[in-house]
Amino acid sequence: GPGQDCAILQWPPERRLAYKIDQVVEGVHFVLRGPEAASPRQVGWKAMAKACSDMAAAGCWPVAATVAAHLRSDLNDAWALELYDGMLDCCRRFGFALAGGDLSSGGPAVHVAVGLLGEGPDGRDGAGEPWLRRGARPGDxxxxxxxxxxxxxxxxxxxxxxxxxxxxxxxxxxxxxxxxxxxxxxxxxxxxxxxxxxxxxxxxxxxxxxxxxxxxxxxxxxxxxxxxxxxxxxxxxxxxxxxxxxxxxxxxxxxxxxxxxxxxxxxxxxxxxxxxxxxxxxxxxxxxxxxxxxxxxxx
Amino acid sequence: GPGQDCAILQWPPERRLAYKIDQVVEGVHFVLRGPEAASPRQVGWKAMAKACSDMAAAGCWPVAATVAAHLRSDLNDAWALELYDGMLDCCRRFGFALAGGDLSSGGPAVHVAVGLLGEGPDGRDGAGEPWLRRGARPGDxxxxxxxxxxxxxxxxxxxxxxxxxxxxxxxxxxxxxxxxxxxxxxxxxxxxxxxxxxxxxxxxxxxxxxxxxxxxxxxxxxxxxxxxxxxxxxxxxxxxxxxxxxxxxxxxxxxxxxxxxxxxxxxxxxxxxxxxxxxxxxxxxxxxxxxxxxxxxxx
Known part of the structure; x- marks a missing residue:
């Protein structure tokens, strides 16, 4: 729902499936030139880790990611592979799969969208339901x-x-x-x-x-x-x-x-x-x- | 896997979960100016329907979508709402939910990424497993x-x-x-x-x-x-x-x-x-x- 970090689906009804899409855009979330330039590996890590952070905020754990990356045409295959390595670093760190993706090029800025599927608490483990932004109470x-x-x-x-x-x-x-x-x-x-x-x-x-x-x-x-x-x-x-x-x-x-x-x-x-x-x-x-x-x- | 239209997960083990991320980019998949200019509603429809087409090619049915849209800063809220309407038109047409999203702006081109979760055949209904690109046989x-x-x-x-x-x-x-x-x-x-x-x-x-x-x-x-x-x-x-x-x-x-x-x-x-x-x-x-x-x- 609105104002939440992840969508939570009951699917199948007894399970909680957390679902997130997130994006990083050149010039907004990173730059590729100048003293603060990010390496492609850093861009990949950030794109994946940013979606993971929302998963963490929901108290859920990632299971599988998919990626849609759109590159500038002046970036070569080596750049794309390093981007991919950065994403894989994050997947490996937390033990989930990079399940698929779509890579294209030709736009004026690099754009990486990450879809992340996660597993949430389902009330059976005593840890309750996924966390939301709402629910804080006076005194907490x-x-x-x-x-x-x-x-x-x-x-x-x-x-x-x-x-x-x-x-x-x-x-x-x-x-x-x-x-x-x-x-x-x-x-x-x-x-x-x-x-x-x-x-x-x-x-x-x-x-x-x-x-x-x-x-x-x-x-x-x-x-x-x-x-x-x-x-x-x-x-x-x-x-x-x-x-x-x-x-x-x-x-x-x-x-x-x-x-x-x-x-x-x-x-x-x-x-x-x-x-x-x-x-x-x-x-x-x-x-x-x-x-x-x-x-x-x-x- | 490589060369497939959707990632297919066995999660829970007895179910087939289809998972797709797709993207449309201004200047590549649509233009916003000139005689072939797309309306924001058409861009929204295309972004969602394109992911649905991959779901169809896997023999799966969409259950929930998430969207990451990055707009140019010269596009106003009305534009964003029409984009959203176009996506919703597609969701309603096929009876699945728009479960969440991320909207930002500031880049040089409109970029819309759609994550789509779908349900696949799981072998129990006699219709077999999700379709792949591989599997065609001589004589088919x-x-x-x-x-x-x-x-x-x-x-x-x-x-x-x-x-x-x-x-x-x-x-x-x-x-x-x-x-x-x-x-x-x-x-x-x-x-x-x-x-x-x-x-x-x-x-x-x-x-x-x-x-x-x-x-x-x-x-x-x-x-x-x-x-x-x-x-x-x-x-x-x-x-x-x-x-x-x-x-x-x-x-x-x-x-x-x-x-x-x-x-x-x-x-x-x-x-x-x-x-x-x-x-x-x-x-x-x-x-x-x-x-x-x-x-x-x-x-």
């Missing part, structure tokens, strides 16, 4: 994986989609994960999406925000702006029942951090951020503008 | 639906994918359909794909080829060139066991024609076309160049 803790704000420093090309962390969360927190999303538009915007869909508000703890290594040395305000506004961190943001929080954090032995960064409030409260001195500021509406006003995740 | 009759050569006259924007005909063929011919493909590169090329994959040769009957209404009035040789070379007719081409042929054609009461246009030969024979006077010519290697040498259907 807001958690995030990894660190934030490193995307512009290059992370957007080689991030690791948080599939393994999502699986661990499902097994350990089960029904206590109330809502989830991945950070693609920047923390402030994506927290906003979660609140919009859940009909709630939020308070972030400024001192708790896990800051990317790439931002060390920047003035605090500037680093905060990157943490709140930079998109494509592809970390998971989760609303978790408060009674599960202690158990979950105490038992979290994964290499990727899991950090409590705030809490869910009733909708009547302001969306805000709390400074170390206790003062509150409105959560700014800043984010990563890789997409336009007409954008949506799943229709 | 070569059949085609509808008429050929009308694509450049506009059919490529409003063709009807042959899903209903494929379903009818499955129910009536079952295991006697040995191989199938849809005509996208032109009859000569697509017959070639079927032969390449099946390890066989072919003889077409020139007088049997069903010529599109749009070609009437053209000199015979010119009409034949269109029939053989024009792509995007999106008709089905099938290799059918000879013992099923009479029964199948006699009982064929669908509004769309089903025509025997030739027969499958052993690989040692030349690929050829037979004139009404009985003379044989090599099947020319002509086709519709909407794609490049590096293209492939499913990897």
């Amino acid at each position: 803790a807001l958690l995030v994986t990894g660190t934030l704000g490193g995307s512009r420093g290059g992370k957007h090309l080689d991030f690791i989609p948080r599939l393994e962390e999502a699986r661990r969360l499902r097994l350990r927190a089960g029904l206590d994960v109330h809502a989830a999303i991945d950070v693609t538009d920047g923390l402030a915007r994506d927290v906003g999406h979660l609140c919009d869909e859940s009909g709630c508000s939020v308070e972030l703890e400024r001192s708790a925000l896990p800051v990317a290594e790439a931002l060390r040395g920047l003035p605090a305000d500037e680093a905060l702006r990157h943490v709140l506004a930079d998109g494509e961190d592809f970390e998971l943001l989760l609303a978790v029942a408060p009674e599960a929080l202690g158990r979950l954090l105490a038992g979290w032995d994964a290499p990727v951090a899991l950090t409590r960064i705030g809490r869910i409030l009733p909708a009547c409260e302001a969306r805000r951020i709390r400074a170390p001195d206790g003062s509150l500021s409105p959560l700014p509406d800043i984010g990563y503008e890789h997409r336009t006003a007409t954008d949506g995740e799943c229709a | 009759a070569l059949l085609v639906t509808g008429t050929l050569g009308g694509s450049r006259g506009g059919k490529h924007l409003d063709f009807i994918p042959r899903l209903e005909e494929a379903r009818r063929l499955r129910l009536r011919a079952g295991l006697d359909v040995h191989a199938a493909i849809d005509v996208t590169d032109g009859l000569a090329r697509d017959v070639g794909h079927l032969c390449d994959e099946s390890g066989c040769s072919v003889e077409l009957e020139r007088s049997a080829l069903p010529v599109a209404e749009a070609l009437r009035g053209l000199p015979a040789d010119e009409a034949l060139r269109h029939v053989l070379a024009d792509g995007e007719d999106f008709e089905l081409l099938l290799a059918v066991a000879p013992e099923a042929l009479g029964r199948l054609l006699a009982g064929w009461d669908a509004p769309v024609a089903l025509t025997r246009i030739g027969r499958i030969l052993p690989a040692c024979e030349a690929r050829r076309i037979r004139a009404p006077d009985g003379s044989l010519s090599p099947l020319p290697d002509i086709g519709y160049e909407h794609r490049t040498a590096t293209d492939g259907e499913c990897a």
Whole structure:
């Protein structure tokens, strides 16, 4: 449905099939020239990993991918093969198949669309149904994986989609994960999406925000702006029942951090951020503008 | 696998899940300016129907679609909504869901990728497994639906994918359909794909080829060139066991024609076309160049 990271089908009726299509476009999600140029392998990895990140945000696991790539005619077969290698790297990393594809060329920009089929929890394993963006409740803790704000420093090309962390969360927190999303538009915007869909508000703890290594040395305000506004961190943001929080954090032995960064409030409260001195500021509406006003995740 | 119209997964093991991603690109599959300009509704229809045609060629039926559309920034919301309407027209026509999507803009050309999930025969209904391009055997009759050569006259924007005909063929011919493909590169090329994959040769009957209404009035040789070379007719081409042929054609009461246009030969024979006077010519290697040498259907 609208505002979700993946479509979820009941097919066959007793199974949950997650289904995602995603795209990366030259000039929007990567560039091929200049100091920030991506290699074809990086483009392939990003295209596949981006779809995987949405699968992780739904608490699902990828099973098979298909790819439709449209290249510029000045790119040769070696380029296409490296693109393919980057996609395969991601498939292999997470043990799913590249089941098919369509490769063509002739357009003015490289465009790679990835379709991803995944398997979701079906209520029989005690881990509940696939996660949605809606479902966060006042009192829930807001958690995030990894660190934030490193995307512009290059992370957007080689991030690791948080599939393994999502699986661990499902097994350990089960029904206590109330809502989830991945950070693609920047923390402030994506927290906003979660609140919009859940009909709630939020308070972030400024001192708790896990800051990317790439931002060390920047003035605090500037680093905060990157943490709140930079998109494509592809970390998971989760609303978790408060009674599960202690158990979950105490038992979290994964290499990727899991950090409590705030809490869910009733909708009547302001969306805000709390400074170390206790003062509150409105959560700014800043984010990563890789997409336009007409954008949506799943229709 | 390679050279197939859809990926087929056994998931769950007893079911056949067909999975396709396809794309249409401005300047390659349609234009938006000039006398042949497509409306956004036509672009939407074509994008969805093209994926459906591959589903039909596998003998499968679509269940759910997802769409990743990337628009030029000069196209407004009304344009995007009409595009969406065109896709929905196709979904409604064949009774399947548009389950999700991703809409973005900013690139230099419109690009629409469609992911399509379908249900395939699973051997339990007596209709066998999904159809592949391989499997044609010497002695098989070569059949085609509808008429050929009308694509450049506009059919490529409003063709009807042959899903209903494929379903009818499955129910009536079952295991006697040995191989199938849809005509996208032109009859000569697509017959070639079927032969390449099946390890066989072919003889077409020139007088049997069903010529599109749009070609009437053209000199015979010119009409034949269109029939053989024009792509995007999106008709089905099938290799059918000879013992099923009479029964199948006699009982064929669908509004769309089903025509025997030739027969499958052993690989040692030349690929050829037979004139009404009985003379044989090599099947020319002509086709519709909407794609490049590096293209492939499913990897």
